[in-house]
Amino acid sequence: MTTLASEQQLEMLSKHMKANNVCNSCNREINTLPNNTRFYCPVCNKFEIVRCGHCRQIVAKYTCASCGFIGPN
Ligand SMILES: [Zn+2]
Numbered sequence: 598m599t600t601l602a603s604e605q606q607l608e609m610l611s612k613h614m615k616a617n618n619v620c621n622s623c624n625r626e627i628n629t630l631p632n633n634t635r636f637y638c639p640v641c642n643k644f645e646i647v648r649c650g651h652c653r654q655i656v657a658k659y660t661c662a663s664c665g666f667i668g669p670n
Pocket residue numbers: 620621622623624625648649650651652
């Protein structure tokens with residue numbers, strides 16, 4: 598039990614809470630961006646992937662925070 602551990606937990610929590618509105622690839626808020634999309638991880642089906650139109654266009658990689666899957670599709 599260290600202070601560092603709880604800080605890391607807080608950081609993970611805040612990342613998780615922001616995940617639904619932030620592009621998984623570039624971390625920009627998608628609310629103001631066009632052509633964004635959201636879908637569940639094709640592997641574990643547990644984590645919602647959010648992507649902005651730009652990252653879709655350039656086929657930027659995304660990472661599933663649940664199972665670690667990395668993919669463009
Ligand atoms: Zn993006």
